Amino acid sequence: MSVLVYTETLNGKFKKNAFEAASYAFDLAQKIGQPLVAIAFNAENCDALFNYGVSKVLHIKQENLATFNAKVYAKVISEIALSQSTSTLILSATTDAKYMGGILAAKLKAGFAPNVVAAPLSIEPLVVKRMTFSNKGFAHTRINTDFRIIGVSNNSFGLVENNVEGTVEEISADISDSDFNTRSVNVERVTGKVTIADADIVVSGGRGLKGPENWGMVEELAEVLGAATACSKPVSDMGWRSHSEHVGQTGKPVACNLYIAIGISGAIQHLAGINASKVKVVINTDPEAPFFKAADYGIVGDAFEVVPELIEKLKEFKAQNA
Amino acid sequence: MKILVCISNVPDTTSKINFTDNDTKFDTNGVQFVINPNDEFGLTRAMWFKEKQGAVVHVATVGEIQVEPTMRKALAIGADEAIRVNAQPIDGFFVASQLAEVVRQGGYDLVIAGRESIDYNGGMVPGIMAELLDMSFVNTCIGLEIEGDRAKAIREIDGGKESIETSLPLVIGGQKGLVDESDLRIPNMRGIMMARQKKLTVIEPSNVSPATQDTKFEKPAPKGDVKLVDANNVEELVSLLHREAKVI
Numbered sequence: 001m002s003v004l005v006y007t008e009t010l011n012g013k014f015k016k017n018a019f020e021a022a023s024y025a026f027d028l029a030q031k032i033g034q035p036l037v038a039i040a041f042n043a044e045n046c047d048a049l050f051n052y053g054v055s056k057v058l059h060i061k062q063e064n065l066a067t068f069n070a071k072v073y074a075k076v077i078s079e080i081a082l083s084q085s086t087s088t089l090i091l092s093a094t095t096d097a098k099y100m101g102g103i104l105a106a107k108l109k110a111g112f113a114p115n116v117v118a119a120p121l122s123i124e125p126l127v128v129k130r131m132t133f134s135n136k137g138f139a140h141t142r143i144n145t146d147f148r149i150i151g152v153s154n155n156s157f158g159l160v161e162n163n164v165e166g167t168v169e170e171i172s173a174d175i176s177d178s179d180f181n182t183r184s185v186n187v188e189r190v191t192g193k194v195t196i197a198d199a200d201i202v203v204s205g206g207r208g209l210k211g212p213e214n215w216g217m218v219e220e221l222a223e224v225l226g227a228a229t230a231c232s233k234p235v236s237d238m239g240w241r242s243h244s245e246h247v248g249q250t251g252k253p254v255a256c257n258l259y260i261a262i263g264i265s266g267a268i269q270h271l272a273g274i275n276a277s278k279v280k281v282v283i284n285t286d287p288e289a290p291f292f293k294a295a296d297y298g299i300v301g302d303a304f305e306v307v308p309e310l311i312e313k314l315k316e317f318k319a320q321n322a
Numbered sequence: 323m324k325i326l327v328c329i330s331n332v333p334d335t336t337s338k339i340n341f342t343d344n345d346t347k348f349d350t351n352g353v354q355f356v357i358n359p360n361d362e363f364g365l366t367r368a369m370w371f372k373e374k375q376g377a378v379v380h381v382a383t384v385g386e387i388q389v390e391p392t393m394r395k396a397l398a399i400g401a402d403e404a405i406r407v408n409a410q411p412i413d414g415f416f417v418a419s420q421l422a423e424v425v426r427q428g429g430y431d432l433v434i435a436g437r438e439s440i441d442y443n444g445g446m447v448p449g450i451m452a453e454l455l456d457m458s459f460v461n462t463c464i465g466l467e468i469e470g471d472r473a474k475a476i477r478e479i480d481g482g483k484e485s486i487e488t489s490l491p492l493v494i495g496g497q498k499g500l501v502d503e504s505d506l507r508i509p510n511m512r513g514i515m516m517a518r519q520k521k522l523t524v525i526e527p528s529n530v531s532p533a534t535q536d537t538k539f540e541k542p543a544p545k546g547d548v549k550l551v552d553a554n555n556v557e558e559l560v561s562l563l564h565r566e567a568k569v570i
Binding site for chain 2: 070071094095096098099100101102103104105107110111112113114115127131132133134135136138140142143144145181182184186188189190193195197200225237244246249251257267272275278279282292293295296298299300305306309310313314317
């Protein structure tokens with residue numbers, strides 16, 4: 001038996017989520033006394049996984065798998081899971097991993113617990129703690145099946161280094177043209193900007209900023225911090241910013257280390273979406289804004305004065321600590 | 323084209339969440355239920371296919387009798403017929419298996435579900451259905467056009483979007499972007515009256531064992547008080563984030 005972890009890459013490099021999924025998988029593998037095997041597509045540095053407890057990497061590099069395809073990748077992963085007598089498959093919470101989660105659960109007749117936020121509560125039976133009600137609650141979920149799939153929430157378990165001796169095995173997947181009923185024709189990815197999914201820090205703006213023309217300072221603050229930019233629902237509904245920046249219950253969930261909300265009052269739906277973030281800062285003119293009850297740090301003040309000042313102070317701080 | 327929109331009956335987004343029965347159940351007391359927002363974007367796109375391309379639109383859910391007002395709302399928005407599988411939606415695998423059976427019986431070309439429900443956030447129902455039914459599948463879908471049996475879809479990816487070409491029969495995991503927020507429809511009086519006459523079929527569930535079971539719930543730990551920093555002393559915030567919170 002083995003624990004299998006899917007380690008996602010982007011442009012040949014492992015994503016941080018891949019290392020977090022491996023960290024979680026190693027913890028589980030130790031507890032159930034099974035080796036940890038990783039599967040990776042088109043990776044340049046498989047050895048990096050040895051730092052996170054992976055003792056065998058199955059690596060596939062082939063032309064027809066260069067672009068992610070959920071059905072095809074899921075087919076390959078499920079075949080490998082069966083060949084490795086996998087007991088438990090660990091996924092991350094990237095958009096692509098979530099795309100495959102349901103497909104894999106059906107293929108492997110597996111109980112699937114996504115959005116898991118902590119190490120298992122019990123090993124036998126396997127019970128995990130997962131986010132529910134869009135961060136307003138947690139469920140203890142028992143997985144009833146022999147084959148189990150766990151999806152690890154972003155930035156929940158953290159990266160835990162465990163250096164082990166490992167091997168990389170190059171393998172090939174038997175994929176034919178008929179497997180590609182769904183084809184990718186174009187991928188547009190923002191380059192040179194931190195995405196909300198990968199960000200350690202997110203700077204988010206709300207209606208208090210009065211109009212899209214005032215986002216310059218939000219972007220500058222994000223740049224100074226190496227952060228992603230985001231916005232509240234009204235801002236995306238009014239078209240001030242793209243839908244892809246909308247965070248909250250019906251937008252993107254955010255689970256970063258530092259979330260800075262500027263001119264966002266803190267509607268319950270917004271707070272639910274960002275609640276998994278570790279440290280929250282609010283800047284708002286209204287001391288009664290609900291966000292102050294959810295935040296760790298707050299400044300009651302005019303964003304148009306506070307934010308430029310904050311940018312200056314952060315630049316000074318960065319210069320001193322460079 | 324025959325479309326099935328899968329609907330989840332969920333607490334309104336403004337609901338406060340509490341648990342009852344020794345924290346083993348969601349407390350529905352005083353909670354307003356609505357169509358899951360991700361499903362509502364899909365339903366609204368389905369209305370577009372109905373009006374522009376003559377599609378027939380059915381809605382289905384897995385739930386007990388108390389979910390019927392939500393189904394009637396979907397009918398009032400414009401769906402032609404509703405189907406309710408008479409069972410508690412125990413887990414994603416159970417729900418997807420029941421809905422897959424509805425799809426088999428009804429012979430649908432396009433199945434639209436939300437990318438996830440905002441209550442249990444499993445996000446697995448569309449994927450499991452697609453696999454059980456051997457249908458094409460596009461998740462986190464933010465754009466969909468259908469011509470004959472060909473489909474062009476756009477899906478959101480981390481940090482961008484991807485254009486996809488595929489064919490019917492097709493399962494979609496939808497979300498905001500499939501239509502805009504401003505396209506969502508509030509049922510009018512005529513729609514509400516007509517919905518009363520529309521067919522709502524109740525079918526009994528097929529025998530499927532759930533793959534997971536939620537045994538207990540908990541609420542997030544209560545938060546400490548916010549630490550306020552004077553607007554004239556922004557430097558203090560930088561210092562706190564560095565020394566105390568250790569996030570910069």
